[in-house]
Amino acid sequence: MLVVEDEFLLASDLARLLSQLGCDVIGPAPSVAKAHALVERDRPDFALLDVNLGSERSTSLADMLLARGIPSALATGYGADQLPEPSLRNAPRIAKPVKVESLRRLLDDFGRDQSASDT
Template sequence: MTSPLSGRRILVVEDEYLLAECLREMLRGDGAEVLGPASCVEDANALLDRHPAPDAAVLDINLGRQDVYPVADRLSGQGIPFLFTTGYDHGLIPTRHAQRLQCVKPFGADDIRALLLELLGGDAR
């Protein structure tokens, strides 16, 4: 049986190396094409500039000394669905993104998979 994520292009923006690699391997194992992982806003924007638009994205809110909101704003403007991964309280997320799906750290592969399927409408290709 083919995974609903098979053939989907997913942008991963995560600055924690081990978590980023786990996300990449999980998504690849589900047949997705992974853009990144990018560990900062500049790298994420470079990936978006160089590749076809992703089908969805997984964005860590806190990228060290910067937050991911500029990437979220860009994706939102292009109509690309995304979810946040965070250890932050929901109330700290800017109002413009307050309704976005969130996966609270620590999380498991099944948590991310389920939220991505929700973002993508659960449609198998």
């Protein structure tokens, strides 16, 4: 699981929660460039993206992940109608601050989607 989050405490918390849920965490990456490098080095099965990474948005990263067939979700306070980018607008979302129950549901949904595509 790739975690892309620029705020250190949030990134650390996400990584800890995901580890508790049994995920192997890649990152956290605080920028699009760092996330691209991590994807090149260790292809993740799934990515959890913050929308705003300092002065940049994770749009290009979401597009790259989509093109490579790597599912992703957003950890954000934005609703779909607040996201002009189609690649972000259609992504699954969990609200910040992220709660373990939300992550568990997201991972369960991802697991169900993977099982359906494997058959």
